[in-house]
Amino acid sequence: MINRDDMTFPFEEYQRRLQELRERIAERRLDAVVITDPENIAYLTDYQTTGYSFFQCLVVPLEKEPFMITRTLEESNVTARTWVEVTRPYPDTGDAIQMLVDALMEFGLGNKRIGYERNSYFFPAYQQDTIHTTLKDAKLLDCFGIVEEGRICKSxxxxxxxxxxxxxxxxxxxxxxxxxxxxxxxxxxxxxxxxxxxxxxxxxxxxxxxxxxxxxxxxxxxxxxxxxxxxxxxxxxxxxxxxxxxxxxxxxxxxxxxxxxxxxxxxxxxxxxxxxxxxxxxxxxxxxxxxxxxxxxxxxxxxxxxxxxxxxxxxxxxxxxxxxxxxxxxxxxxxxxxxxxxxxxxxxxxxxxxxxxxxxxxxxxxxxxxxxxxxxxxxxxxxxxKPNAVKPQTVALASVESCESAAGSPEEPTRKSEKTAGLS
Structure with missing residues (x-):
């Protein structure tokens, strides 16, 4: 973890959140969790981007250093915002899920008990299927809600x-x-x-x-x-x-x-x-x-x-x-x-x-x-x-229409139509 003082919260707050998450990981007898929900990633790391429609995740092992998988463009948000030191970015021409599988293997998690957010909007079934068929030696278990247990009560x-x-x-x-x-x-x-x-x-x-x-x-x-x-x-x-x-x-x-x-x-x-x-x-x-x-x-x-x-x-x-x-x-x-x-x-x-x-x-x-x-x-x-609250130009238009009506203006029907048409 990079100890920095420019995040939303003090560094110690993120240490606490990570430690409490690891306690829950241990309680569930897991070796690591793969977090894909944008809110949960932000809660744990201060990471945010509007580009979360592309696959991204934070992997938190029980003991080793966490790491992130992101699109190459989004890696800049990890560097600029978070305490995360290790990233494995993938190019737009690459395979995000294969990058995750490769990283899990690289960090010794390929045959471990791994939790993942099965109900996350941002980890669709076809990607989950790929993990299950590719990472055959690991045991993949639903851990949905494991981060939310910490989020529910605000510090x-x-x-x-x-x-x-x-x-x-x-x-x-x-x-x-x-x-x-x-x-x-x-x-x-x-x-x-x-x-x-x-x-x-x-x-x-x-x-x-x-x-x-x-x-x-x-x-x-x-x-x-x-x-x-x-x-x-x-x-x-x-x-x-x-x-x-x-x-x-x-x-x-x-x-x-x-x-x-x-x-x-x-x-x-x-x-x-x-x-x-x-x-x-x-x-x-x-x-x-x-x-x-x-x-x-x-x-x-x-x-x-x-x-x-x-x-x-x-x-x-x-x-x-x-x-x-x-x-x-x-x-x-x-x-x-x-x-x-x-x-x-x-x-x-x-x-x-x-x-x-x-x-x-x-x-x-x-x-x-x-x-x-x-x-x-x-x-x-x-x-x-606000019974008398009228937009100024509406008052002015009404005044003009009143004058034209008194003068018998031939434009009266057109102006009334313009006034009432709107988009209602």
Missing amino acids: AVELEVMQRSAIATEAGMKAGIEACEVGATENEIGGAISAAMFRAGGETPAVMPYVTSGPRTMIGHATFEGRTVQAGEHVFLEVGGCYRRYHTAMMRTVLLGEMTDAMYEAQETMKLALEAIHTTVQPGMTVSDVDNMVRNIIESNKVGARLITRSGYSIGIAFPPSWDEGYIISLKQGNSAILRPGMTFHMIPWMWGVEGDKTCGISDTIVITEDGCRSFFTMDRDFVV
Whole structure:
């Protein structure tokens, strides 16, 4: 290992992570593990790249020096970012899996018990088949989750980095709320969010902001598509800020009209759920207990809304296509996992189908503490009501149309069509 002081965390943090992984390797009676998940490689080494669609892996022997297999181009990331000393890069014309097999043989692992992440998105079945048919003297065993056991509870320095990501998340959300105006497009709102996150020190998130308006809020995981926001509509925002690949996320709702009774009940129901989380959730509770509590509050509403998903999920290190660690632990019924200090969750007591055609949300990212939980954020949770917020050029266009209408302008039908066409 190269002892360096320019990584995301102190060198000692990576030593601790590696030592704890090796303890789990020994517990499973393995001689080495092949790690292919980008988040797990980043957690162990500080390595990151957007080029993870090409095969890459970190091999951690029980006793000997770890080494990495990467595409030749990506080897520069190993050198620039990590403590890893030994690499075996392969050219674009080469065979990545054969390079892995050759390296395992080179380092005396060709006839050992080797764990691999069988369920990794980035180690497809055909590559696993090649390993099995080529490395015939080794015993290959599934070790999926062996790194995640360490990732699930964040250390003090990880929480500090997540707090940095929360600064970007809040900056993006505030900018998004400010950009919500009648006549603005969802793209303009999304652009304002992204620009603010980056100005606040945030980095490329695993998912761009979710921005939907009016009827589009009922479409799950829809991104901005150029629709123009209309008067009286609401805008659903979900923002995930990123710093050094660690994420925090939040949902908020903006009303470009008056607060209705139904939307007020939705707001108060979600706030009640979040308050219950902050006063009740603590170490020792089961994931199912928390989900039942949140679900019962949301489903007690009288405005026709439902919580149709899990009520939260682990969040932390992430690469596209998702910012969540929900595959490690999700808050849903029947999950008996126990909450422990250092676990971090995006809590999502959102409401789908308010009055049958509206989705709105207020969410929070929390960390489980020794005696409860706390938020990474300071923003107000209420819906933001902006009944008179109109994009300036929209006001100007309306004024021109009014004058032309009074003068009986022959261009009136065309201009009205232009105003209302948009991309809705």
